[in-house]
Amino acid sequence: MKKTIIIIIIILGNFISFKSYSQNTSYIITSSNDTINISRFDILNRSIKVKINKKKKKYNYKDIIAIYDFKKKMFLEKITPKNVEYKDSYGETFFAERLTNGKILIYKYLTNRSHSHLSAPNAEKKINYIEGNNPKGSNITVPFVKRGNTDRFGRSSSIGKTYSSGSSRSFFSYYIGIKGFKQKLLCYNEIQMTKNTHKILNSYLKDNNIIRLALEDLFFSEEEVKESSIIELVNKYNEQMPKRK
Secondary structure, eight states: HHHHHHHHHHHHHHHHHHHHHHHSSSEETTTOOOOESSSSEOOOOEEEEETTEEEEEEEGGEHHHHEETTTTEEEEEEOOOSSSSSTTTTTOOOEEEOOOOEEEEEEEEEGGGGGOOOOGGGGGGGEEETTEEEESSSSOEEEEEOSSSSSOOOOOOOOOOOOOOTTOEEEEEEEETTTSSEEEEESSOOOOOOOOHHHHHHHHHTTOHHHHHHHHHHHSSSSSHHHHHHHHHHHHHHHTTGGGG
């Protein structure tokens, strides 16, 4: 009897280990909607290198639509926003971290400032992240993430600095959109409840009165509104969508 119990425990242990391994892995989704498990990946300008079963393979950039990084619990989706003001070496189509699930999707992208190409008119605009844009300014205030503390899609504290020619600073860009449609710019640096950010969020969430009122509470709150609170609110909106049909 004791021997039988030990055998059962070993079998269950192997089953649980196999199940955990099959779920705890990074993967890519191809343009034909095939999901392929990978052990590592590297996103290049025109291709994506991956390792599958210890073998290296290269995919064309257009052939991959999404990547899941298990170690960082990060889902990257390829997007092409309506207007990308600060373009890095990836141009107008790039892989951005998806922060929400459902109808309304918010994405976070780390723009490499050293590869950004600004035209002369844009260089005469000052961006104020507290009150909005000031077209009369003469400098560009852009956020940046200190190098060495982050990776390609770095997670680190970021602060605003004035951009100067030749700088290699990077900063986050946030985009929002309805699933299946092109995204629009939400804000730079981090999601703060500014007038402009509130206006954009309200345009997407206004058909749900409960969520809309919660958004108003965040906007008029005297406490600093955290990015996580806004993401949570959008996810709640998405969760309630099927219930409201």
